[in-house]
Amino acid sequence: MSRKFSYLEFDEILSSLKNGYKIFAPKRFKGIGTYSDTDVIRYGEISEVSEMVTDEKSGYSVKEAYFPITQTLFYFFDDTTKTPKIDEKEIIIFLRPCDINSITALDKVFLENGNIKDVYYDGLRSKVKIFMLECRDGFDNCFCVAMDANKTESYDAAFRFADNEILCEIKNEDFLQLFQSKGSEMEFTPEFVEKDHVEVNIPKVDKISLEMFDDSMWSEYSKRCIACGRCNFVCPTCSCWTMQDVEYEGNPNAGERRRVWASCHVDRYSDMAGGHSFRRSNGERMRFKVFHKIYDFNKRFGFNMCTGCGRCDDICPEYISYAKAINKVTKLTQGGT
Ligand code: SF4
Ligand code: SF4
Incomplete structure (x- = not known):
């Protein structure tokens, strides 16, 4: 099912989603770049579309949303230990196809690398819903096509952020009712980048x-x-x-x-x-x-x-x-x- 929304309508959808989900997307963090007066684009929680940066590459990756930079594994008091509670909210992440494929790689490391799953990774990862940001052109230094990471079908919904409207394909039925309550029907199939910005030849x-x-x-x-x-x-x-x-x-x-x-x-x-x-x-x-x-x-x-x-x-x-x-x-x- 696919639909289109105005930016205002989509903000209303995000507002409803916030009741059950933490929503992560690339955001601009002003003035904390490497050089003076430069910004950083990295992942953070958002409440409305105007906070999202959809036309630049995020300098940092999406992984901190489900594999935190620092994560408490347990507390100790004398001879007892206690594991921390995990936030009950599910997680929605807006991310590009290459970054969706990066999750597949991390899943291998933490969930399929032996007989035991990493419970701390699994605890957050199992909450993640994937909202794909369409990526048709790539950015400087990208070579996802050579790496066979430019495409994916693993998403709950996919989006194109156009000038005055947002086009959306919804795959996960859990989101159908909410998304059908706004906007109007429209044909939309996401496209993928087909040419790299740098030439990379992968060794056999x-x-x-x-x-x-x-x-x-x-x-x-x-x-x-x-x-x-x-x-x-x-x-x-x-x-x-x-x-x-x-x-x-x-x-x-x-x-x-x-x-x-x-x-x-x-x-x-x-x-x-x-x-x-x-x-x-x-x-x-x-x-x-x-x-x-x-x-x-x-x-x-x-x-x-x-x-x-x-x-x-x-x-x-x-x-x-x-x-x-x-x-x-x-x-x-x-x-x-
Ligand atoms: S290759 Fe990595 S570790 Fe070495 S200088 Fe560059 S960023 Fe730093
Ligand atoms: S190009 Fe490859 S090695 Fe470099 S940051 Fe991206 S995934 Fe990691």
């Missing part, structure tokens, strides 16, 4: 060999990368985290254990007791990130752990391009240097 997994792990191409990244971790924090599919125990002031036997996002690029991430470190140089860390996303994840699950969103290339202060690193690996698989 069976052509990647162990010798490529020792190739001199990785030493370039030891010189250029400053191990800031920004590329990981904006990435919709990076899933690494670490633990922090927070003791409450005045009582070391009371506090909470938190899961906090971490980065495979940052110093000490791969350190072990006894002083061993798996990846000391920044080039080794870049190599790990690249091969993790286009080689070992793919070998295990059959698709790449990268959606080609280009956020890592957008954010890197050293202008390191993950897309170019993939192209270099592909060249190696073809016998080039």
